[in-house]
Amino acid sequence: MADPVLSLKGASLSLDGNAGRVDILHDITLDVAPGETLGLIGPSGSGKSSLLMLMGGLESATTGTITVLAQDLTKMSEDQLALFRRNNMGVVFQSFHLIPTMTALENIATPLELAGHRDAFDRAEAELEAIGLADRADHYPSQMSGGEQQRVALARASAPRPKLLLADEPTGNLDATNGNAIMDLLFGLRDRHGATLIIVTHSHELAARCDRIVRLRDGRIDTQKAAA
Template sequence: MNTPLANTAPALSAEQLVKRVDGPGGALTILDHVSFDVATGDTVAIVGVSGAGKSTLLGLLAGLDVPSEGRVLLENHDLSVLDEDGRAAVRADHVGFVFQSFHLVPSLTALENVMLPLELAGRDDARALAEDTLASVGLAERAGHYPRQMSGGEKQRVAIARAFVIEPRVLFADEPTGNLDQATGEHIIELLFELNRARGATLVLVTHDLELARRCDRVLHMAAGRIEREEHPATAGAA
């Protein structure tokens, strides 16, 4: 049985993470001994060129995949000692996701998409909470619309509402503006940071957009499966 660690632990810790996959020429190393901590309430961006290992790292941090070596501690839970069901339970209790491709259920309305994680958790107040959260992203009047009837920006706002409705302790965002035009993307990012501040969540963001990344407390620059350097934009700006 997994025992929670001390309350002073970071919201998220990566400890010597290695990820290898089998390839035609033998084992290919995607991540090579990656380690860092994320304090509760921090905003952290992970940047790098395509193939640097950003999305692989995010998947390991969220418990969507398991490392070849090393471990992840997420909200005091050691994911390395949990099976797939155990990791899913930790995600359901603590984690929200925002993806580039929205990942909405096409057969459900905007309201039903936001209600989904609450219903899966057996919440009796799913509808009321979903309605309030959908209103907080400015989509109360679109509650009955299906994804095919919404713009890209509206679909991403629904996805953000769905991520925040469970009041996650940690929010993972993977290229959240990748499918949006610049103006819509900027609006989505403002909304994402605004809700993150209001809810006090920890944000881990994967992006290729350095301007967006530098709005975070920390920027981790990845290359060839490693963290090459770390940047602290707020500190640099204050200096």
């Protein structure tokens, strides 16, 4: 059996707030296989997004270890984590996080340029074509619909060909039609680039398309099973 692309061993997360220390995740142990699609579900406040942040090195585990592509994230500095994410991960947020002063093409090309790709704009144009937005290349985020912005955010995350793609409620701000289009794009990107895909979602339809579903409750893994 292939080594997991991502492995959490006894990972916990506690943060200091105004009311004192808050325990968010408790003793999470989970392996994700290369090429697997994993859906993280559970009620609001169950820790889904926090777990995704741990997986991406965007939050630091209080205890335990998090290993991605055989590298221990818990031993990395902030600069090392940023470089590791740039080279190996794509992250898609519910609120898009596009740069408002850049066009769709520039938003996709920028991380490619930062990674040193000389053909950044050619690759960005190819990604826009793949998501059906070639005619929006020169449009700014304010000139695009929510569905179009999320498609650009997906293209930006996938253009560097990441080994691991993390998506936090990627259909949460969209209507049913645009949500279904984003679902198709997510799995299309997985198929095109062979990335391992981890999705936080409240959508039962999106979760059902995953290989495995992990349900969180009160910061702990409640159940996990193969999707029907």
